[in-house]
Amino acid sequence: MTTQKWRTLSRVFLMLMMTVHVVTWYTFGMQTFGSIGIEAFFSGLARGVLNTGFVFWILAFISAILLGRAFCGWFCWFGGYLELIEWGIGDKLKIKIPRRILLYLGVIPFVALALKIYSALLVVWIEHGIPAVFTFQWADVEPWGGQQTGISMLLTAILYGPVLLFIFGRKAWCRYLCPIGAFLKIFSTVKIGGVRLVNNECNACGQCNRVCDMQVDVMGDLNTYGEVHNSDCIVCLKCTDVCPTNAIALSMRRHDASLSADAAARAEKSTLKRRKLSALDVIIAVIWICVSVFFFFSDVRAYSPQEIKVVMSVGLLIIVYGVVWLGQKGWNKVKAR
Numbered sequence: 001m002t003t004q005k006w007r008t009l010s011r012v013f014l015m016l017m018m019t020v021h022v023v024t025w026y027t028f029g030m031q032t033f034g035s036i037g038i039e040a041f042f043s044g045l046a047r048g049v050l051n052t053g054f055v056f057w058i059l060a061f062i063s064a065i066l067l068g069r070a071f072c073g074w075f076c077w078f079g080g081y082l083e084l085i086e087w088g089i090g091d092k093l094k095i096k097i098p099r100r101i102l103l104y105l106g107v108i109p110f111v112a113l114a115l116k117i118y119s120a121l122l123v124v125w126i127e128h129g130i131p132a133v134f135t136f137q138w139a140d141v142e143p144w145g146g147q148q149t150g151i152s153m154l155l156t157a158i159l160y161g162p163v164l165l166f167i168f169g170r171k172a173w174c175r176y177l178c179p180i181g182a183f184l185k186i187f188s189t190v191k192i193g194g195v196r197l198v199n200n201e202c203n204a205c206g207q208c209n210r211v212c213d214m215q216v217d218v219m220g221d222l223n224t225y226g227e228v229h230n231s232d233c234i235v236c237l238k239c240t241d242v243c244p245t246n247a248i249a250l251s252m253r254r255h256d257a258s259l260s261a262d263a264a265a266r267a268e269k270s271t272l273k274r275r276k277l278s279a280l281d282v283i284i285a286v287i288w289i290c291v292s293v294f295f296f297f298s299d300v301r302a303y304s305p306q307e308i309k310v311v312m313s314v315g316l317l318i319i320v321y322g323v324v325w326l327g328q329k330g331w332n333k334v335k336a337r
Contacts, residue, residue, distance in 0.1 A: 002241070003237045003240070003241055004236075004237075004238065004241065007073065007074055007236060007237070008083075010074050010075060010080075011074070011075075011076075011077065011079070011080025011083065011084075012080065014075060014076075014077040014080060015077050015080050015081060015084075017077075018077050021033070021143060022143050025142060025143055026143075031139045031142070032138060032139060033052045033138050033139060034051050034052045034053070034137075034138060034139040034140045034141045034142060034143070035051075035052065035053055035140075035141040035142060035143050036052055036053050036056040036057075037053060037141075037143075038053070038057060038116065038179070038180055038183070039053075039116070039120050039141075040052070040053030040054075040140065040141040041053035041054050041056070041057045042116065042117060042120035042121040043120050043121070043140075043141060044137075044140055044141070045121055045134075046120060046121045046124035046125060047124070047131065048131025048132075048133055048134045048135065049134070049135060049136075049137045049140045050134050050135065050136045050137070051136075051137055051138060051139075051140035051141060052138050052139070052140070053140075053141065060075075060184065061184070061187050063075075064184045064187035064188045064191065065187050065188075065190060065191060065192065066191065066192050066193055067191060067192070067193045067194065067235055067250075068184075068188035068191040068193075068194050068231070068233060068234075068235055069181065069184050069185065069188050069231065069232075069233060069234045069235060070234070070235040071184060072174060072178075072180075072181055072184065072234040072235075073234035073235045073236040073237075074235070074236075076180075078160075078173075079174060079234075081157075081161065082160070082161055082165075082171070082173060082174070085161040085162060085165060086165060086170055086213075089162065089165065090170075097165060097166070097169065097170060098166065098169055101275055102215050102274065102275050103168070103175075103176065103280075103281055103284070103321075104277045104278075104281040105175075105176045105281060105284060105285050105288075105317075106232075107285050107289070108176060108177060108285055108288055108289065108317075109176070109177055109178055109179050109181055109182035110179075110182045111289050111292065111293070112177065112179040112182070112292070112313065113179035113180075113182045113183055115292070115293070115296050116179055119296070148306060148310075149306055149307065151307050152306045152307045152309075152310045155307060155310050155311055156310050159310075159311055159314045159315065160173050160314055163314070163318070164314060164318075167318055167321070168321075170213040171213045171214050171215075173314075174214065174234065175214060175215065175232060176317065177313055177314065177317065185231040188231055189231065192252060193250065193251060193252040194227050194228055194233070194235070194250070194251070195218075195227060195228040195233065195235065195237070195239060195240060195248055195249070195250055195251075196226060196227040196228075196248065196249065196250075196251045196254060196255060196257075197222050197226050197227065197247055197248055197255060197257040197258065197259075198246075198247065198248065198249045198251060198255050198257060199245075199246070199247050199255070199257050200247075200257050200258060200259075200260065201245035201246070201247045202222060202243075202245060202247035202248070202259050202260075202263050203244075203245060203247075203260075203262075203263050203266075204219055204223075204259060204262075204263035204264070204265075204266035204267045204270070205244060206219060206266075206270060207239075207242045207243065207244065208222075208239035208242065208243060208248065209270065211238045211239060211241075211242050212238065212239060213236070213238070214232045214233060214234055214236075215232070216228060216230045216232050216233050217230065217270070217271055217274060218239050218248075219266075219267040219270055219271070220267055220268070220270065220271035220274075222248065222259065222267065223259050223263075223264050223267040223268065223271075226254060226255070226257065226258060227254070228248075235250065237250060280324060280325070280328055283324050284317075284320050284321055284324050287320045287324070288316055288317055288320050291316055291320075292312070292313070292316065295312060
C-alpha cells in the first residue's frame with residue numbers, strides 16, 4: 001500500500017471516529033470521553049481539569065517534537081475533510097483548482113491562537129488564579145462545547161472547504177488561518193525527525209516543489225539545510241513519493257548528503273523565482289488582525305450568534321484579500337497611465 005493510501009486511511013478512520021463520538025454522545029447518551037478540541041484543552045486547564053482534550057493534545061505536541069507537523073498531515077480530522085473536498089472536486093470531478101499566488105500571512109494564525117488562549121485560559125487564570133489542584137475528568141466538555149448549530153456546521157463545511165479552495169487554492173485553511181497549526185509550529189522548531197536528503201542523487205528536478213500543497217520551497221530547504229526546514233511542512237510525504245532518485249525520505253537523523261553544484265544552482269534559481277513578501281501581504285495581515293481583535297474585545301462578539309463567529313475568520317480574510325487585491329490592481333493602472 002502506498003504512503004498516500006495509508007495517510008488517507010488514517011484521516012478517514014479519524015473522521016469516522018469523530019462521527020461515532022458525536023452520535024454516541026448525543027443519541028445514545030454514551031458520555032465516557034469528552035471533546036478533544038483545543039478549546040476543551042484550554043478550558044480544562046483554566047478550571048483545573050485534565051480532560052480528554054488534554055491527553056489528546058499532549059500526544060499531538062509530543063508528535064510535533066518528534067516529527068514536526070506530522071499531526072496536520074496524518075491525524076487532523078478537519079484536514080482530512082478538506083482533503084476529501086479537494087479530492088472530490090479536483091480529482092474525481094476534474095474541476096480545475098486554481099493554484100493561487102503564495103501569500104505570506106503566517107502571523108495571522110498566531111494572532112488567532114493568542115486570542116483563543118486568552119479567552120479560554122488566561123482570562124480565567126487572571127480573574128480566579130491558577131488552580132492549585134488538577135484532577136482528571138474525561139467527559140469534562142461535550143463535543144464542540146455544545147456551541148455549534150446545524151447552520152453553523154453547514155457554513156463551516158462550505159466556507160472552509162470549497163470556498164477557500166477556489167479562492168486561495170489547496171490547503172488554504174492550513175496555510176493561512178489554522179491556530180492549531182500555529183501551536184504545533186512552536187513545538188516543531190525542535191523536531192527530531194523530518195524529510196531529509198538521504199543521498200547525493202538529487203538533481204533538482206523540481207517535482208517536490210510542484211507537488212507540495214503547502215507551497216513549501218522543498219528544493220531550497222534541501223539545498224540550504226539538507227532537510228525540509230520550513231515549519232509549514234505537514235510531513236504528508238508527497239515529495240518523497242514523487243522523487244525520481246529517492247534522494248529524500250522521512251528520517252530521524254541527519255545524513256551526510258548534499259546537492260551537486262548543478263543541482264544547487266537550479267535550486268537557488270527556483271528559490272529566486274518565488275514570490276517574496278510584499279506590501280500586499282502586510283496590508284492583508286494588518287487589516288485582518290485589527291478587525292479580528294476589535295471584534296474579539298468588543299460587545300459585538302458577545303452578542304453575535306454562533307453563525308457569525310464561524311464565518312468571521314474565513315469571511316474576513318476573503319473580503320480583505322478581495323479589497324486589497326482590487327486596490328492593488330487599481331493602483332497599478334493609475335501608475336501605468
